[in-house]
Amino acid sequence: MNLSPDSAPTPLAPVGTDDSPAAGRERPDPHSPRWSARELRLLLALIWPGQLLVVAGIVAANAQPQIAQHFHTTQIAWFGLAFTLATILATPFAVRLGDVHGKRRVMLVLAAAGLVGDVITVFAPNYPVMVAGRVVGGLYGPVAVLVLAAVRDLFPPRRVAVALGTVAGSVGVLSLVTPLLSGWLLDEFGWRGALWFLVASTVVALLTLLCVPETPRRAAPGRLDWPGAVLLGGGLALVVFTAGQGRAWGWTSPGVSLAFAAGAATLVAFTVRELKVDRPILDLRMLGRRPVATVLVGSSIPQAAFFASQTILIFLALFPAIPHVSDGLGWTTTRVAVVGIPAGLVTFAAGVAVGAMVRRVSPRAVWYAGLVLLATGMVLAALYHRDTAQIVWTGVVMGLGGGILMAGQQTMIVSVVSPEEQAAANGMSSLLTQVCLTLTSQFLYTVLAGESTVLDGTAFYRDQAFTHAYLAMGAVVALGLLVSLAIPALRHPQEADSGTAGHPAEDTRAASDA
Template sequence: MVQPSTASHPGDAPGGASANSDWRLRAPFAILLVALLWAAQLVNAASVITATAQAQIAQYFHTTQIAWYSLIYVLCGTLLLPFVVKLGDMFGKKRIMIVVIVIGLIGDVISALAPTYAVLLIGRAISACYVPVAPLVFATARDIFPARRVGTATGIIGATLGAIIAVGPLIAGFLLDNVGFRGAIWFVSACTAVALLLVIVLVPETPRRAAGGFDWLGGVLLGASIIALMYGVSQGSVWGWLDARVLALAGGAVVILLGFVLVERRVAHPLLDLPMLSRREVATVLSAGSIVQGTAFVAAAIMTVVIPLYPRIPGVSDGLGWSAMQGALVGLPAGVVLFVVGMAAGASTRRFDPRVPWLLGVVITMAGLVAAGFYHHNAVQIIATGMLTALGAGMVYACNPILILSAVTPREQALASGMSLMLLGVVITFVTQVLFTVLGSHSTVVKGTALYLDAGYRNGYFVLAGCVLIGLVVSLLIPKLRRPADIEAGTAAAG
C-alpha cells in the first residue's frame, strides 16, 4: 500500500509551515469552491460543447468514423488517469493540475485549427490530458475544506454538471449556427485558459501523500491492458464482436492485467492500492458509479445530439433536422432539472444515507431512457422524456462523488476518484461502441456520412436502459456507508 510521506516540502501544507500560512486556505469558501468546480467541470464542459458539434463535424469532414471523435478523447484520458493521480500524490495536486491543463489547452488549439479529421483527432488526444483533473479536484477539496464542508463542497461540484448540460448546448448551438464547430472548440479553449488561471491564483497546494518512487513497470502493464481492451471494444462494431482479433485483444488485456496485479503485490511503491479496491464498499461504489454515469453520459452526448441535428429524409434518415440552437433550447428544461435536482440530492445526503437518493436516481434514469425509446419524435416528447431522465441523472451525478467520499479515507480519495474515472472511460467506450453498432444496423450511408433510422434510435435507448439496469443490480450490493457529516477531512483542511 502507498504510505503518506512524512517529509516536509517547501510550499506544501502541512509541511514545514502551517497550513493556514497560505492565504488561499483562508479565502472564502465560495471562492475556493468556484475555482475547484470550474476545473473539475472543465472536462464535462468540453465534452458537452464538443459533443454538440459532432453532427456538424461528421458532415464537414465526410467521415463515417465520427465515433472516434469521442473515443480517442476517452481512451487517452483513461490511460493517463492512474499516472496523473499518482504524480499528484507525489508532487502536489496543484502542480500536476497546472501541467495537464496547459497540455490540454495546446490540444484544444490544435483541434480548433485542424485542417483534416486526422489532425482533429490528434488534437483531441492531446486535449485528453486534462481529463484527470477531476479526481485531483475532489481530493483537493477533501484536503483544503474542513470536515463539516467536505460533503457539501463535493456534492456541489458534482451537481454543477447540470448547469454545464443546461448552458453548454445553448452556447454550442449559438456558435455552431453562427461560426461553425471551430468556434465551439475555440470557446472550449477559452474555458481551459480560465481554469488554468483560477487554479494558479486561487487553489492552494496540497500535502504530498505518496512516498518517492514510481511503479513504471506496473504503469506500462496497466496502460497496455487498458489500450488492448478499449481498442478491442472500439473495433467490435467493425470487425465483429466474435472476430478472432477482438477476442485476442480482450484475452490479451486480461492476461496483461493479471501480470499487473502480480507486479503491484511485489513493488515497494505500487501504482494502485489493490487492498483498497478489494473492499466491498469501494468495489461496488466504483463499479455502479461508472456503469450508471457512463451510460447517462453516452445518452446525453450521442442520442440527444444525433436525433435532433441529423437531417430528416424519408426512408434515409429519421433525424429531426433542427438547428443546433433549436436542439439546445429543447434540451434546456432537462438541463435545468438536472442542476436543481442534483443540488437538492447533494444537500439531502448530509443527514441521510447517500445510497437512498442514489438508488432512486438510478431507477428514474432507467425509466426515462425506456420512455425515450418510445417517445423521441418531436419537441414535446423529447422535453418530457429528457426531464424524466434528468430527474434521475441529477441524483446520480450529485451522489456519486459523495458515495466515494463515504467509502474511502482522505489518503485514498484521489486514487479512488481516479479509478472511478478510469472505469467510467471503459464504460463510455464500450457503451458508445455498442450504441453505434445498434444505430448502424438501421442506417444509410450518404456521401460518406452514416444517417440513422428510427428503429436504431428506439433500440439504442433500450440498450442504454439495459446498461443502467446492470448498474442498478450492482448498486443493490453497496453496503451501508458513512454519512457525509461523519466523513474525515484531509490534514490540510482549515477549521
C-alpha cells in the same frame, strides 16, 4: 513546469484550519452553518476546472455531425474515443503525482497540455490530425478527478458533501450555457468556431486553477511504477482499441478476439504485479474491500450509460429528416440547447440537493432513487422522442436521475475511503467510468448502426434506432442497479473523516449493521 519535491511550495492545510496570515484575517469557523467568503470563492474556483471535461464533451458531441460530414468519415466515434483513451492512460500518473507534489501543481501541468491538444484539433487539416489533437487534449481529463479529491483536502468535513454535490451537480448549469454558446458558434461559424470555444475554456480553467491553494502531500516521493504503468496502459489501450474496431472488423473476427485476449492477459499481469509492489501506480488492494469495490463498480456502469445517452439526442435532434434514410428532427444546435434548459436546471438542483440529503438519509438510498429515475427516463425517452414537449419532459426525468448519480457517486466514495485514499479512489473510479463509457458507447453505436443508412460517407439513423438505443442504455443502468444492490450500509460523509473511513474493520462493522 518543475515537479521536483524540493521546489514545491509548503502545502496548505484544509480550509478552516489554515494557519497562514491570510487565513488569520478571516479564520472561518468549520463548525459554523454559514459558509465563509473564502470557502465560497474556493468552491467557485473549482467548479469550472472540475466540469470542463463535461463541457468539452457537450461541445464535442454537438460538433460531431458537422465534423463527420466535413471530413466524410464513418469513424467519427474515434473523435471521442481518442480523448477517452488518453484520459484513461494519464489518470493513474496524475493521481500519483498529485499525492506526491500537490494536486494544484499537477492540475496546472495537465491543463496546459490539454490546451496544446485543443489548439492542434482546431487547426487540424484532416481527420487523422484531428484525432491526434484529441489524444493530446485528453491529457486534461484527470483534472476532473483531482478536483474532486481536492475538495476533501480543502474543505472541513461538514462542508465536503455539499461541496462535492455542488461541484458535481454544477454540470446542470454549465450544460445550459455551453450548448447555447456552442450552438450559436456551430450555426454561425461551423465546427471550428465551437472548437475555438474549447481553447478559450481551457485558458479560463488554467487561470481559475491559479486561484486554488495547494493541497497537502499525502504520499512520499519515490519512483513511479513504470512497469505497472506500461502494463495498465497497454492493456487498457488494447481493450479500448478492440471496442473501437469491433464494428469495422466484426465482433467475432479473429483480429478482435486476439486483441481482446491480449488486452485481458496484459491487465491480468498488471493486477498480479500491483498486488506485490510497495508503491503501485493503482492501489488495487482497495478493491479487496467490499464497500469500495461495490461503490466504484456499481457507480461507474450507470454513469457511463448516462453520458453515452447524450449522444442519442445529438444525432436525433441534429440529423436531418430524409424519407427512408434519416428520421432526425433537423433542429439547429441552438434549438437543442434551449430545449435542454429544463433538464440542465433539474440536474444542477438534484446535485446540490444530494449534498444536503445525505446528511439525513443514507447515501445508498439516495443512489438507488437516482438509478430508478434514470432507468425510467431512458424507457420514457425510447417511447416518446418525436417532438419538443416529449424531449423536454423525458429529459427532465433523466436529468433528475443523472444529477443524483453524479453527486451521489462522490458522497459514497467519501463514505468508504480515508482522506489518504481519496485521490486514488477517484482515479480508480474515473478509470472504471471511462472504460465503461468506452464499451457502452461502442455498444450504443452498434445498436444505432442496426437501423442506419450510409449516404455520402455519413451514417444516418431511423426512428427504431433511437428507440433501441435508449432501451439499450436503460438496460445498462439496470445492470448498474443490480451491482449496486451489493453495496453495504454506508456512513454519512460528514462522519467519514473521523479516522475510521476506509478501514476494513469499520467497513465490516458497517456492513454487519445493514
